[in-house]
Amino acid sequence: xxxxxxxxxxxxxxxGRAFAASRSGPLVEHTTVADLDGGRYxxxxxxxxxxxSLTTGTVLVTFRTTSHNExxxxxxxxxxxxPSSNLTLNLQGGALRFSVRRQGAxxxxxxxxxxxxxxxxxxxxxxxxxxxxxxxxxGRAVFDTATRPFFGSVPGLTSxxxxxxxxxDHPGGEWFFTGVIERAAVWGRVLDQGELVAQCxxxxxxxxxxxxxxxxxxxxxxxxxxxxxxxHGALHTNGWRSYPEHxxxxxxxxxxxxxxxxxxxxxxxxxxxxxxxxxxxxxxVTAFSPKVVSIMIGTNDIATSGLGxxxxxxxxxxxxxxxxxxxxxxxxxxxxPNPVDPARWPGRTALSDYARVMxxxxxxxxxxxxxxxxxxLTGNGGQVxxxxxxDGLHPNxxxxxxxxxxxxxxxxxxxxGSRVCTLSLP
Numbered sequence: 001x002x003x004x005x006x007x008x009x010x011x012x013x014x015x016g017r018a019f020a021a022s023r024s025g026p027l028v029e030h031t032t033v034a035d036l037d038g039g040r041y042x043x044x045x046x047x048x049x050x051x052x053s054l055t056t057g058t059v060l061v062t063f064r065t066t067s068h069n070e071x072x073x074x075x076x077x078x079x080x081x082x083p084s085s086n087l088t089l090n091l092q093g094g095a096l097r098f099s100v101r102r103q104g105a106x107x108x109x110x111x112x113x114x115x116x117x118x119x120x121x122x123x124x125x126x127x128x129x130x131x132x133x134x135x136x137x138x139g140r141a142v143f144d145t146a147t148r149p150f151f152g153s154v155p156g157l158t159s160x161x162x163x164x165x166x167x168x169d170h171p172g173g174e175w176f177f178t179g180v181i182e183r184a185a186v187w188g189r190v191l192d193q194g195e196l197v198a199q200c201x202x203x204x205x206x207x208x209x210x211x212x213x214x215x216x217x218x219x220x221x222x223x224x225x226x227x228x229x230x231x232h233g234a235l236h237t238n239g240w241r242s243y244p245e246h247x248x249x250x251x252x253x254x255x256x257x258x259x260x261x262x263x264x265x266x267x268x269x270x271x272x273x274x275x276x277x278x279x280x281x282x283x284x285v286t287a288f289s290p291k292v293v294s295i296m297i298g299t300n301d302i303a304t305s306g307l308g309x310x311x312x313x314x315x316x317x318x319x320x321x322x323x324x325x326x327x328x329x330x331x332x333x334x335x336x337p338n339p340v341d342p343a344r345w346p347g348r349t350a351l352s353d354y355a356r357v358m359x360x361x362x363x364x365x366x367x368x369x370x371x372x373x374x375x376x377l378t379g380n381g382g383q384v385x386x387x388x389x390x391d392g393l394h395p396n397x398x399x400x401x402x403x404x405x406x407x408x409x410x411x412x413x414x415x416x417g418s419r420v421c422t423l424s425l426p
Contacts, residue, residue, distance in 0.1 A: 023189075023195070024187070024188065024189060025187070026185040026186055026187050027047065027050040027051055027054075027057075027186050027187060027188050028044060028047035028050055028051055028160065028184075028185065028186045029183075029184070029185040029186075030042065030044055030162060030181075030183065030184045030185070031182075031183050033180060033181070033182050034162060034163065034180065034181045034182075035179075035180050036162075036163045036176070036177045036178060036179060036180070036181065037178060038067065038069065038176045038177070038178035039176055040163065040164075040176070041073075041161045041162060041163035041164035041173050041176065041177075042161060042162035042163055042181070043160075043161055044160040044161060044162060044184070045158060045159050045160050045161070047160055047186075048077060048157055048158050048159060048160040049158075050186075051077065051151050051157075051160070051186045051188075052077070052151055052152070052157040052158070053151065053152045054150050054151040054152050054186075054188055055128070055148075055150050055151075055152040055153075056128050056129045056130070056148075056150065056188075056189070056190060057127070057128060057150065057151075057186060057187050057188045057189060057190065058125060058126070058127045058128075058185075058186070058187040058189065058190055058191045058196075059075060059089055059125065059126045059184075059185075059186050060123065060124070060125040060126075060183075060184065060185050060186075060187075060191075060196075060199055061074040061075050061089060061123070061124055061125075061162070061181060061183070061184045062121065062122070062123040062181070062182040062183045062184075062199075062200070062201060063121075063122060063123075063124070063177070063179060063180065063181045063182065064119060064120065064121045064122070064179050064180045064182070065091070065094075065116070065117040065118070065119060065177075065178065065179035066119065066178055066179040066180070067117075067178035067179065068094060068117050068416060069091075069117075069176070069177075069178055070092070070093055071090060071091070071092055071093075071175040072090055072091040072117075072163075072175060072176065072177040072178060072179075073088060073089075073090045073161070073162075073163055073164050073165050073174075073175040073176070073177055074089045074090055074091065074124065074162070074163075074177065074181065074184070075088070075089050075160075075161070075162055075184050075186075076088040076089070076090070076159075076160075076161050076164070076165040076166070076175075077151055077154075077157045077159065077160045077161075078157060078159045078161075078165055078166050078167050079154065079155070079156035079157055079158065079159070079167070080158065080159045080166045080167060080168065080171065081156065081168050082103060082156065082167060082168055083104070083167050083168045083169040084101050084103065084104040084167060084169075085101060085102050085103055085154050085155075085156060085157075085167070086099075086100075086101055086154065086157075086165055086167065087099075087100045087149075087150070087151055087153075087154060087157070088100075088165055088175075089124060089126055090165075090175055090177075091116060091117055091177075092111050093115070093117075093415070093417070094115035094116060094117035094118075094415065095111045095112045095113065095114065095115050095116070096111070096112045096114070096116060096124050096135055096137065096142075096143075097109070097110070097111040097112075098110060098126050098133070098135055100149040100150070100153055100154060101154070102153060102154045102155075107147070107149035107153055107154075108133060108145065108147045108148075108149045110135070110143060110145055112135065112137075112142060112143055112212070112216045113215050113216050113255045113256070113257075113413060114137065114142060114212045114215055114216060114411075114412040114413055115412055115413060115414060115415060116137065116412065118409065118412075118414065120202070121182070121201055121202045122137060122138065122202070123137070123138060123139065123199060123200040123201065123202070123203075124136065124137055125137075125139075125191070125196055125199070127190045127191065127196075128148050128149075128150040128190070129148070129190045130148070131146070131148075132144055132145055132146040132147060132148050133145050133147060133148050133149075133150075136196055136209075137204070137209070137212065137412075138200055138202065138203050138204030138208065138209065139193075139196045139197035139198075139199070139200040139203040139204065139209075140196075140197075140203075140204055140205075140206055140208060140209020140210075140212070141209055141213060142209055142212035142213055142216055143212075143213065143216045143217075161173070162177070162181050162184050163176060163177040163181060164176050164177070182201075185199075205366045205367070205368060206366065207331045207332070207333075207366065207367060207368050208368050208411070210331050211292060211331055211333070211368065211411055212411075212412060214291060214292065214331075215251070215255065215411070215412075215413060218257060218258050220257070220259075220261035220262050220263070221262050221263075221291035221292065222262070222263045222264075222265065222288055222289060222290045222291055222292075223247070223251070223262065223263070223264045223265070223290065223291065223292045223293075223294070224265045224267060224284075224285055224288050224290040224292070224293045224294065225243075225244040225247070225264065225265070225266050225267070225268060225294045225296075226266075226267045226268055226277060226284050226285055226293065226294065226295055226296075226297075227268045227272065227277075227294075227295060227296035227297045227335075228268060228269065228270060228271065228272040228273070228296070228297060228299055228300050229268065229269075229270035229271065229272075229299075229394060230268070230296060230299060230337065230338070230394060230395060230403075231243075231244065231266060231267075231268025231294075231296050232266065232268035232269060232270050233245065233266065233268065233400060234270065235390075235394075236390035236391065236394035236395065236396055237395075237396065237397050237400055238390070238396060238397050239397075240397030240400070240401075240425070241397070241400065241401075242266070242400050243395075243400045243401070243403040243404040243407070244264060244266040244268075244294075245266075246400065246401060246404035246408075246420050246423075247264060247404055247407065247408070248264040249419075249420050250404075250408060250413060250418065250420045250421070251264065251413075252264065254415075254418050254419070254420060255413065265288050265290075267283075267284040267285065267288070268296075269284070271300060272297065272300060273297065273300045273301045273304050273307055274297045274298065274301050274307065274311075274312050274315035274316060274319070275301075275304075275307055275311070275315055277295070277297055277315070277319060278315050278318050278319060278322075281319070281322050285322070285323065285326075286326060289326075289327070289328075290323075290326070290330045291328065291330055291331065292330060292331045292333060293323045293330050293331070293332050293333065294333045294335055294407075295316075295319055295323075295332060295333065295334055295335065296334075296335035296336070296337060296372075297316075297337070298312060298336070298337045298351065298354040298355070298358065299337045299340070299348065299351065299393065301354060302347070302348050302350060302351055302354055303347055303348060309353055309354065309357050312354060312357055313357050313360070313361060316334065316357070316358060316361045317361055317364075317365065319332070320332045320334070320361065320365045320367055321365075331368070332365075332367050332368070333367070333368045333369075333370065334358050334359075334361065334362045334367055334368065334369050334370070335369075335370045335372060335403075335407070336354075336355035336358050336359065336369070336370065336371045336372050336373040336374075337351055337354065337355065337372065337373060338372050338373060338376055338388070338389075338395055338399065338403065339351060339352070339373055339376050339377060339384045340384065340389070340392055340393045341384055341386055341389060341392030341393070342384065343392070344391070344392030344393070345392055345393050348393070351373065352373060355371065355372075355373035355374065359371060368410075368411075370406055370407050370410050371406075372402075372403055372406055375402075375406050376388065376402070379402075388402055397425055398425050401423055401425060404420070405421065408420070408421060
């Protein structure tokens with residue numbers, strides 16, 4: 001069962017990462033890539049004494065899953081002679097879970113709604129200080145609680161492992177990880193925001209973390225989806241749900257947020273352009289006091305005189321700024337339009353340029369970008385998937401589900417147990 005021993009380096013920063021002299025490096029660090037098969041683990045117990053008494057600090061793990069096991073340990077410190085005394089950061093059904101138990105009593109236990117068992121590289125971190133506990137993903141906080149148990153809350157921690165938890169009931173290990181753990185480290189201090197981002201091989205933009213916080217919080221939020229006829233979702237869905245409606249079901253019902261008080265508003269208008277959206281921003285966005293604003297626009301810009309790429313760029317930049325200027329600083333999400341059938345809509349085949357410009361604006365403005373245009377093409381061998389279109393331009397019911405799935409996956413709430421995520425359309 002044991003995969004590697006003695007791989008922890010005490011107080012040794014990862015090669016290539018520099019820390020100021022006043023900022024101490026990790027007390028325990030493992031940088032040898034561990035490819036785990038669900039039956040082995042990495043033993044770092046030689047470093048357990050260095051972290052066992054910590055009451056504040058940071059735990060960080062970079063990983064990539066290759067399975068969807070119900071429970072998979074990232075890192076765990078435990079008393080191997082007790083059945084239930086441990087500090088564990090793991091994946092529970094793909095969600096991040098942090099728990100501290102002392103002789104069976106749960107001192108802290110929380111699980112995110114956002115999920116990270118998608119086969120992509122993620123970096124999860126837990127920070128604990130006098131104000132409470134925060135869970136981070138991709139360098140951004142995604143959950144926090146005022147409770148603050150840490151290693152020092154559990155006496156007798158002599159086992160420190162990656163990929164499994166050890167206790168008296170499971171001396172050979174339990175909650176085995178399947179996938180790759182690239183790195184794990186524990187600091188005796190709380191890393192600041194810049195340091196957390198620097199530790200991530202694949203950091204996310206700050207707005208992505210803010211959306212995750214909304215999804216993981218029990219505080220209700222209003223989501224506004226605006227755009228043109230594709231967002232409106234009329235006619236071409238053939239009586240099925242549009243992509244904002246799929247999002248509504250996933251967030252308002254399936255995630256289990258209390259009392260279903262997240263509201264999703266569709267203010268898409270057929271024929272709209274980015275210029276029209278700028279002009280009517282007050283009635284289509286501001287009026288609803290949103291927390292998150294999704295903008296999918298551009299399919300009509302390309303066919304409208306005077307709305308070339310630079311005007312489109314300027315309008316998108318204005319829309320992002322307008323969203324962020326609203327009370328509460330709502331979060332903009334830019335969503336690229338889908339590709340169209342070039343045989344039926346030859347005048348709109350250059351939509352790829354509009355998708356590219358939207359991606360550039362998102363990057364320049366540090367906004368979340370969901371690229372449906374290239375997602376559709378790469379998922380169909382570089383060709384426009386005509387089966388997802390109603391009239392060669394508007395997505396049909398399958399196309400709307402595909403748009404919803406891309407958004408759901410990019411914002412980390414895909415779940416194989418979800419009816420929305422696994423919906424099969426005839």
